[in-house]
Every structure is written in structure tokens, then in C-alpha cells.
Amino acid sequence: MNTMDRTDGLLGAYGLTDARDRLLSADAPLAELQERCGGDLPGTLAIPELLALVQQARVMGLKIARAFSAFDGDAEVSGFARIHPLGQDDGGGCEVLVENWQRSPVSPPSAREFAEKLDAIDRATAEVSVRLDARQRLQVVSTRAPDAAAFEGAAFAAPGTVWSELVELSGIAHHQPLHWRLLDGAACRFAGSQRQWRVRLIPLGPDAQNPAGFELLLIADEPLPDTAAPGGAEVDAAETSPARLVGTALTPVLRQPVARIIANAETIRARLAGPLRDEYSEYAGTIASAGQHLAAMLDDLADLEVVETPGFATAREPVDLADAAVRAAGILGVRAQNRDTVLLVEGARGEAIAGAEFRRVLQILINLIGNAIAYSPAATTVTITALAAGEGRVAVTVADEGAGVTQEQAERIFDKGERLGRGSDGNKDGGSGLGLYISRRLAEAMDGSLTVESAPGGGALFRLELPAQ
Amino acid sequence: MGEETMDLAADHAVEAILRDELAREARALVAVVPVLRHLLSTEAQALVSDAILARVRGMILDLAAQLLAVQAGRDPATRGLATSNSSALDPLADALMADEALLAFCHALAAEGLIAQRLQQRHAIDPVLSPLLQELIASEDSAIAGLAMSTLAAQSRFVQGQRRMDLPLTELPPELFHRLIGLAQSDCSDRAALDQLQAGYDEATSRLGLLARLVAAMRRGVVAGLGLDHAGLALFASALAAATRQPRADGVLACHEGQTIRLALMLRAAGLLPAAIERQLLLVDPAASLPRAFAGISAERAAALLANGAAL
Numbered sequence: 001m002n003t004m005d006r007t008d009g010l011l012g013a014y015g016l017t018d019a020r021d022r023l024l025s026a027d028a029p030l031a032e033l034q035e036r037c038g039g040d041l042p043g044t045l046a047i048p049e050l051l052a053l054v055q056q057a058r059v060m061g062l063k064i065a066r067a068f069s070a071f072d073g074d075a076e077v078s079g080f081a082r083i084h085p086l087g088q089d090d091g092g093g094c095e096v097l098v099e100n101w102q103r104s105p106v107s108p109p110s111a112r113e114f115a116e117k118l119d120a121i122d123r124a125t126a127e128v129s130v131r132l133d134a135r136q137r138l139q140v141v142s143t144r145a146p147d148a149a150a151f152e153g154a155a156f157a158a159p160g161t162v163w164s165e166l167v168e169l170s171g172i173a174h175h176q177p178l179h180w181r182l183l184d185g186a187a188c189r190f191a192g193s194q195r196q197w198r199v200r201l202i203p204l205g206p207d208a209q210n211p212a213g214f215e216l217l218l219i220a221d222e223p224l225p226d227t228a229a230p231g232g233a234e235v236d237a238a239e240t241s242p243a244r245l246v247g248t249a250l251t252p253v254l255r256q257p258v259a260r261i262i263a264n265a266e267t268i269r270a271r272l273a274g275p276l277r278d279e280y281s282e283y284a285g286t287i288a289s290a291g292q293h294l295a296a297m298l299d300d301l302a303d304l305e306v307v308e309t310p311g312f313a314t315a316r317e318p319v320d321l322a323d324a325a326v327r328a329a330g331i332l333g334v335r336a337q338n339r340d341t342v343l344l345v346e347g348a349r350g351e352a353i354a355g356a357e358f359r360r361v362l363q364i365l366i367n368l369i370g371n372a373i374a375y376s377p378a379a380t381t382v383t384i385t386a387l388a389a390g391e392g393r394v395a396v397t398v399a400d401e402g403a404g405v406t407q408e409q410a411e412r413i414f415d416k417g418e419r420l421g422r423g424s425d426g427n428k429d430g431g432s433g434l435g436l437y438i439s440r441r442l443a444e445a446m447d448g449s450l451t452v453e454s455a456p457g458g459g460a461l462f463r464l465e466l467p468a469q
Numbered sequence: 470m471g472e473e474t475m476d477l478a479a480d481h482a483v484e485a486i487l488r489d490e491l492a493r494e495a496r497a498l499v500a501v502v503p504v505l506r507h508l509l510s511t512e513a514q515a516l517v518s519d520a521i522l523a524r525v526r527g528m529i530l531d532l533a534a535q536l537l538a539v540q541a542g543r544d545p546a547t548r549g550l551a552t553s554n555s556s557a558l559d560p561l562a563d564a565l566m567a568d569e570a571l572l573a574f575c576h577a578l579a580a581e582g583l584i585a586q587r588l589q590q591r592h593a594i595d596p597v598l599s600p601l602l603q604e605l606i607a608s609e610d611s612a613i614a615g616l617a618m619s620t621l622a623a624q625s626r627f628v629q630g631q632r633r634m635d636l637p638l639t640e641l642p643p644e645l646f647h648r649l650i651g652l653a654q655s656d657c658s659d660r661a662a663l664d665q666l667q668a669g670y671d672e673a674t675s676r677l678g679l680l681a682r683l684v685a686a687m688r689r690g691v692v693a694g695l696g697l698d699h700a701g702l703a704l705f706a707s708a709l710a711a712a713t714r715q716p717r718a719d720g721v722l723a724c725h726e727g728q729t730i731r732l733a734l735m736l737r738a739a740g741l742l743p744a745a746i747e748r749q750l751l752l753v754d755p756a757a758s759l760p761r762a763f764a765g766i767s768a769e770r771a772a773a774l775l776a777n778g779a780a781l
Contacts, residue, residue, distance in 0.1 A: 060647040065673030067685055067711060080685035082673045100685045 012079050012101025019092030021045050021054055024331055028263040029101055035256055036072040050081060054094045057083035068098075075105045091330040122200045126217035130155070132201075133213050136162050136180065147224060150192025163216055166190060167197070180214060188218070196221040251302045258298070262291035300434040303363075304416075307441040314357040314445050318469045321352040321361070321386035321396040328365035329384060332373060340379040343369065347386030352394035354466035356446040361466070364439040364450070368398040368462045371435065376402030376459060388468070395465040399455040410452050414440045439464075524579035525572065527634025532571075533562040535638050536649060539666055542659030545638055564652065571645055575636070577718035582631035584724050585702045592698060592752055597625045599701030601693055605683065613686050620683050623676035624703055638666065640675050677717065680707040695739055697724070697752045712739035713772065729757040731778075737763075737771035 015026035023034055023045045031041050039046025045054060049068040057064045063085070069078035079098040086093055123129070127145035130138060141155040154166050167188040184201040197218045205212030267273060268284035306312060322345065329336075329343040336343050354361070365384070372382040380401040389395040405413060412418050416437045436450075443450040448466035455461035507517060535545035537557055565571055585596035598621060605617035630636060638646065650667060672678040684691055684707045694700045694708025706720035713720075713735050723732040729750050736746045743764045750757040766774075 056643070060643055061667060062643045062647060063671040063673065064643045065671070065678045065682065067681060078685075080682050082671075084671075099682060100688060102688055 012098040014098075015096040016091075017045060017054055017093040017096060018327075018331075019058070019088075021051060021058070021093075023096075024091075024093070025334075026096075028259075028266065030096070030098060032256075032259060032263065033070060033072050033077055035259065037070060040255075050096065053081055053083050054096065057085045057094055058092075061085050071106070072103070075103045077101070077103050089326065089330075091327050119200075119202055122202075122217050122219055123215075126200070126219050128152075128197075128218035130163060130216040130218075131204075131213060132163055132216050134211060136164070136201075136214060136216075138163055138166075139213070145193070145220065145224060147193040147195065148190075148218075151190050154191070167199075167218075169199075170196075180211070187221075190218075193220075195224070251298050254298055255295070258291055258295045262288050262295065265291060297434075300438065303438045304434055307438055307445065312445055314360050314442070316355045316446075317358060319354045319356045319358045319361050319466075320349055321354055321394055321466075322347045322349045324358065324361050324365055325384045325386050325396055328362055328369055331366060332369050335370070336373050336382070339373055341373050341376070342381045343373075344381055344383045345386075346383060347396075352386040352388050352396070353469045354394045354448075355469040356448065356466045360442045360446060361464075364442055364464055365396065365398070367435045367439045368464070372398050372400035372402070372460075372462075376400035389465055392468050393465050394468045395463055397461055397463045399457070399461040400459040401455075401457055402459045404454050404458050405452055405460045413452055414450070518583075520583055521576065521579045524582065524631065524634050525575045526566075528575045528578065528636040529565050529571070530558065530562050531635040532638060532641075532649065533558055533565055536561060536653040539638075539662050540653050540656065540659075542662045544662065545666060561652075565649070568645075568648065571649075573718065574642065574645060577721050578631070578636065580725060581702060581706065581721045582628070584721070585628070588697065588702060588724075588752070594698055594701055594752075596628050596701065596703070597621065599699065599704060601696075601700040601704055605687075613683075616679065616683050616686060619674070620676070620679040623679050627676050627703075639670050640677070642675075642677065643670070643672050646670060676703075677707070680704060681711065681717075684708045684711045692740075695736065695741055695749075696745075697749055709735055709739060713775070715775065724753050726754045729754050731775070733759055733763065734766075734771045734775050734778075737766055738768055738775060740768050 013027040013030035015030045016024045018024055021044060022042050023030075023039065024042045026034060026041060034041055034043075034046050037046040037048075045051040047068075047070045049070060053064060053066055053068065063083065065080065065082045067078065068081045069076055071077070079101045082097045082099065084095040084097070086095060128141070128143045128148050128151060130142075131140045133139055137160050138155050138158075141152050143149065143152045151166060155161075158166075164183070167190040169183070170187040170189065180201045180203065183199055186199045188197050188199055189195075190197070197220055200215075200217040200219065202215040202217070203211030203213075204215060265284045265288035268276065269281050269288055271281060325345045325347070329345050333343065369382060369384065376382065382401075383399045384396065385399070386396045387394070414436050416434065418433055418437070440450040443464055443466070446466055448464060451463050451465075453461050453463065508519060531548065534548040538545045538548045585594075588594040589596055602617055602621060602624075606614055606621065608614045608617065627640075638649065641649065650663065653663065673682060680703055684694055684704065687694060687708075691708050691712055694704050695712065697705050700708060702721070702724060706717055706724065709715075709720035709723070710717035715735065719731075720735065722728060723735050732753060733746050733750060736749060737743075741749075743759065746763075747759060750759065
């Protein structure tokens with residue numbers, strides 16, 4: 001898989017994308033930039049210039065090499081990106097190698113220029129803009145947002161009122177008149193709009209100390225929800241429902257600090273900053289693996305919340321199980337190589353087509369194959385077979401050559417939090433014990449089933465059955 | 470009735486065709502004098518000279534010959550055998566010459582070759598191995614040294630290629646390469662050679678890719694690349710392009726004698742001080758002079774002027 005010459009001295013960061021330009025794996029700097037640009041890992045590549053390059057390379061099927069730069073919030077990141085598109089058999093994505101990774105702080109613009117730029121941005125994005133006289137009384141109101149019609153109407157009905165009487169300022173206990181500087185930047189709400197708005201007051205006239213009037217801008221914190229969105233809206237609504245505490249509130253906040261803990265611990269473990277006693281390096285390794293455990297746990301908890309949301313539904317599209325198996329095996333290829341495990345995919349494409357949601361099937365397969373790699377002895381074979389299972393059913397099985405599962409274990413293995421005693425052996429893998437539970441819930445949501453039995457060779461054989469297309 | 474209208478329509482069609490053809494021929498005649506005047510006027514000043522024309526034509530014919538070799542299932546390097554088959558070569562070359570982006574790319578390469586030649590004659594600036602490249606080859610970082618060696622080899626191939634007026638397909642930027650491969654795909658007897666060519670393509674190992682990587686590897690030291698006499702034209706143009714985020718072709722063409730203001734503004738946008746800019750201008754055009762108030766132009770204003778100038 002690693003066909004690129006990774007010249008060590010110039011190496012910055014390495015990443016892998018799939019056929020839909022989602023970043024599947026990435027070295028720490030690239031992963032951090034992805035997250036700082038608002039993306040997830042795995043998730044659609046969020047670094048605009050890199051995304052354009054990856055799309056270009058994938059469409060043309062050519063290896064391309066370009067300088068790129070991005071802004072990560074604090075500093076400008078630049079480097080030289082080499083994109084190598086992979087064949088369909090390897091997932092149809094691209095290898096991304098960034099050489100000469102460098103991060104340089106952006107010299108801050110002068111305060112005045114910066115303020116002017118902010119004003120220009122606010123003017124361009126304001127959906128309500130108002131002119132006020134020197135005593136902050138309404139003169140002219142113009143709105144662009146449908147939900148601000150009531151505000152405009154109220155202003156029209158009562159010309160000459162102080163603007164703050166028409167809105168409900170959050171976090172400001174004093175009543176008007178208040179010095180305008182105290183109101184600039186405040187949050188507010190007004191009747192007719194569900195959204196939270198931000199107030200900008202920009203003084204007009206030659207003397208900023210004694211303004212002749214004001215420009216009042218109301219900028220919404222979020223765009224107006226698109227009510228006309230068809231189809232997938234229901235799923236989205238379920239995924240963003242307030243009940244989902246972990247996925248929507250906790251995971252995004254914790255992901256970055258956890259990633260930083262892991263990255264720093266790895267730096268210490270690898271002694272990148274200088275020589276260190278072996279014990280300390282080992283401690284750092286423990287911190288890093290605990291951090292990875294925590295990160296995986298967060299992902300699992302977010303998934304768990306999704307599958308346990310009432311009304312959770314999956315899409316139904318034709319999914320070629322052999323193709324999904326090849327992709328899953330491709331994604332886990334490196335991990336398998338590290339343990340000298342051979343991933344063997346059997347079954348021809350087109351023979352077992354399920355009606356299910358592709359990314360969920362892929363998620364289940366990655367979980368099953370990942371388990372098989374982790375829990376079977378090194379240098380063994382994991383066999384993935386896609387087959388027709390008779391009477392409108394298709395199946396894909398994952399068989400390993402490990403110790404297998406007993407009847408009693410088979411009953412408990414899909415329980416929430418069940419790790420089958422694997423937590424006691426030093427916990428080097430760090431699973432949350434939620435993976436199989438989530439996989440089974442996903443399978444059931446797609447009208448399928450996930451079961452375990454003994455493989456012919458003695459190992460465990462997991463069987464995912466789905467309705468045929 | 471129906472037939473009559475048909476005939477009438479046919480007549481109209483014939484006349485329309487004749488009119489269009491006549492207009493085209495008239496345009497061709499009208500264009501002769503300005504083109505001649507341009508070509509005959511001060512040779513050195515011209516961005517289009519017969520030397521450039523010959524090189525662009527040579528490179529395009531060479532590309533066409535390589536495409537024919539690929540279509541016939543051979544390695545494009547064996548293109549010499551295909552040149553005899555002019556019945557297929559000429560239409561393909563005509564099709565390529567209609568591609569403006571390809572023409573612009575070849576023009577920039579031809580101009581680069583000629584400007585480098587002139588810099589060598591006037592100021593003894595080596596077109597292949599410049600002092601900066603020498604320093605980079607001697608770098609303690611083996612990766613940078615290796616990159617610089619590869620660049621040296623690619624640059625020497627380029628200078629040779631310009632003398633022979635040829636251009637390997639794999640030296641094209643990916644957009645053009647992709648378009649040309651698409652052109653060759655339409656009637657191709659053997660896909661294997663095409664697939665092999667496509668799989669072997671890597672922008673990072675082309676000359677322009679190597680130069681860009683080398684410039685990126687210099688990091689903050691890229692300022693060292695902004696001296697024509699120190700870096701040589703090839704590295705200079707890549708460094709200028711990287712520092713100003715303009716296309717490299719603009720950097721090359723700015724080194725033409727008649728484009729000194731563009732060069733000055735690009736260097737200013739790259740953050741050079743007026744005195745250093747003046748030194749560079751004198752290398753390009755001994756008679757060049759900057760407006761007195763040039764020092765007052767900030768790097769940002771210079772970049773904005775360039776961006777606006779490009780839109781005109």
C-alpha cells in the first residue's frame with residue numbers, strides 16, 4: 001500500500017482518503033489540521049485546498065504535486081502536497097503526503113485594519129441592518145431574513161423608538177440608555193425568530209467619541225434552517241436532537257484535547273524533543289494508548305447514542321457485500337500487516353447484493369475485521385466471505401483462527417460493554433466493549449442480523465445477514 | 470412547394486457557408502500585417518519571435534508524435550519512428566495547437582529557454598547549475614541534497630530538450646496531460662501503453678514539480694531564490710511563483726525585457742526591498758528604471774495591482 005517514497009527528511013504528514021474524499025487516517029499534524037478546519041476523522045476532508053487537489057487527482061487518475069496552504073485558526077500551515085490516487089481495488093481514494101509541513105504564525109494586522117475588516121464582514125453577513133440616530137433611535141430598517149419580518153414590522157409601527165426595546169438582550173441587566181460600547185457585541189433575540197443574534201453597533205460620523213448616529217447590525221449565529229429539505233431531514237433531525245449529549249456536545253469538545261494528549265504523549269514516547277529515560281518513554285506510551293482508548297470510546301459512545309435514538313433509521317441502497325469487504329480489508333490493511341495477519345476476501349463481486357446502507361455495512365465490517373485482527377494470534381489468516389444466504393437473504397462472514405467463543409460467551413458477546421475477559425490481559429487494545437453491541441444494533445436497524453458461531457478451523461465466525469436487494 | 474422551400478433553404482445554407490468562409494479568409498488576411506509588423510519590430514523586445522514560434526511548433530509536434538506512439542501501443546520515447554507518418558501527425562498537431570492552455574504552457578517554456586540563454590550570454594548565469602542549486606546539492610540534509618540532484622538532472626534534460634525543441638508528455642502539468650491523454654484515448658488500439666504512461670505520471674518528479682518541491686523545502690530561505698544571478702532563471706521563477714502565489718509562467722514571462730514593471734511588482738509582492746528589486750531589473754533589462762515613488766508601494770498593494778492587472 002505504501003508505494004510512495006517517503007523521504008524521511010522531508011516528510012511532514014501522511015493521510016489516506018476514500019472514494020468520497022473522506023479522510024480515513026492521518027498522521028497527527030494532518031489530523032489536527034483537519035479538525036481545526038472543522039472536519040472529523042474519519043470524515044470529509046475539510047482542508048479546502050487539499051480537498052480540491054484530492055478531487056482533481058482522483059478524477060484524472062494522475063499523481064499530482066502542489067504547494068498548498070491553509071489557515072488553522074492561529075497560524076498559517078503550508079506544505080507541499082503529493083497526491084497519489086489509488087485503484088478501485090484499494091478503496092478508490094488517494095494517498096496524501098505533505099512534505100515540508102510548516103506552521104507559521106500569521107503576523108496580526110494592525111488593530112485598526114482588523115477592526116475595519118471585521119466591520120466589513122459583519123456588514124456583509126448581517127441579515128438585519130438599521131440606521132440609528134445619535135440617541136440610538138430607529139431611523140431606517142432593512143432586513144433580508146424571513147424570520148425578521150416581525151422585527152421590521154414592529155420598527156415600522158413605532159418609528160423613533162430606542163432599538164433595544166424591540167429586542168431582548170441576553171446577559172445585560174441594565175436598562176437603556178447604556179453606553180453604545182457596552183452593547184456592541186451583545187447577544188439578543190427578538191420576536192418572530194428562533195435564532196440567537198449578535199449585535200454590532202458601529203458609530204457613524206467624524207468623531208467616534210461623539211457619534212452622529214449608528215449603524216446597527218444584527219448577525220444571526222446560525223443560518224435559517226432549510227425547512228424544505230426533503231428525505232434525509234428526518235435522520236438529521238434525529239441526529240441533532242438535544243437528547244444526544246455525547247455526540248453533539250461532548251465529542252466535538254473533547255476530541256481536540258484528547259488528540260493533543262495523544263500527540264504530545266507520542267512526541268515524548270518517541271523522544272522527539274531530546275533524550276529521555278526509558279521508563280518515562282514507557283509512561284508516555286501508556287498515556288498515549290490510554291488517550292487512544294479514550295478517543296475510541298468517545299466515538300463509540302457517540303455511535304451508541306445514534307443507534308439508541310428512538311426512530312433511528314438507515315438508508316436502503318444496493319450494497320455489494322464483496323466490494324464492501326474488499327474496502328474494509330483495504331482500510332485495515334496496515335493494521336493487519338503490523339500483526340502479519342493475512343486478510344483473505346472470498347466471493348465475487350455482484351453475487352451478494354444487499355439492500356442496506358453502505359457506510360453502516362462498512363462500519364460493521366471494519367469492527368468485525370478489526371476485532372478478528374486484534375484477538376487472533378499474530379501471523380494467522382482472517383477470511384471474509386460474501387455469499388448468498390438463500391431466500392432473499394445475503395450474508396458476509398468474518399472468520400478468524402483465534403481461540404473461538406464458547407456457547408456461553410456467544411450469548412453474552414453482543415451485550416453492551418461486554419469484553420469477554422479481554423480487559424484483564426493488560427488492556428493493550430483498549431476497546432470500549434461497545435463495538436459489537438453497536439454493530440448488532442446497526443444490523444438490526446437494516447432488517448438484518450449479526451450472529452457468532454464457531455469457524456470450521458476452530459476460531460470465531462461472525463455472520464452478518466442482510467436482506468437481498 | 471415543400472421542395473422549393475427546401476431548395477431555397479439549401480441555397481441559403483450554401484451562401485451562409487460561403488459567407489462564413491470568406492469572412493474567415495478576410496480575417497486571416499487582415500491579421501497578416503499586424504503579425505508581420507510585430508515579428509519584424511525590434512526582435513529582442515518581442516514576446517513572440519520566430520525563435521519562440523519555432524520552439525512552440527517543435528514542442529507541439531513532438532507531443533503529437535508521442536501521442537501517436539502511445540496510440541500505436543509503443544513507449545512514447547520511441548516517437549522518432551512515428552514522425553515519418555505525417556498523415557496522422559499533422560491533424561493531431563493541429564488539434565493540439567487549438568488548445569490555448571497548451572499553447573500558453575509551451576510559450577512559457579520556450580520563453581524560459583530563450584531568456585535563460587540570453588541571461589547566460591549577458592551575465593554568464595548558468596541555465597543548468599546555478600550557485601544556489603550548488604549550495605542545495607551540498608546541503609547537509611540528504612533529502613534536500615537528493616531533491617536538488619534530481620532537479621539538476623531534470624533541468625539539464627530541459628535545456629537539452631529546448632535545443633532539440635522537444636517536450637516529453639510527462640513534463641506537462643496534470644490538467645494538460647489529462648486532456649492530451651483523453652485526446653489519444655479516442656482512437657487507441659492498445660490501452661496498455663496508455664495505462665502504463667498514465668500510471669507512470671507523477672507531477673512531483675517532473676521538472677516543474679521538482680523545482681516547486683525544492684523551493685518548498687527551502688522554507689523561509691526562499692528569499693535566496695529571489696535573485697536571478699544566484700538562483701538561475703528556473704529556480705528564480707519557481708521561487709517567485711511560490712512567494713507571490715502566482716502561476717510560474719507569470720514569473721518566467723516577467724523576466725522578459727519588456728515586462729520589467731511586472732517583475733518589479735512581483736518582487737515587491739514577494740517582500741523584496743526596492744534596492745534589491747532594482748538589482749534584479751538591471752539583470753533583465755539594463756535600461757530598466759523604476760518610478761521614483763516605487764518605494765512607497767507596499768507588498769500588499771503590489772499584489773493587489775498584479776491581481777487587478779491580471780483581470781484586465
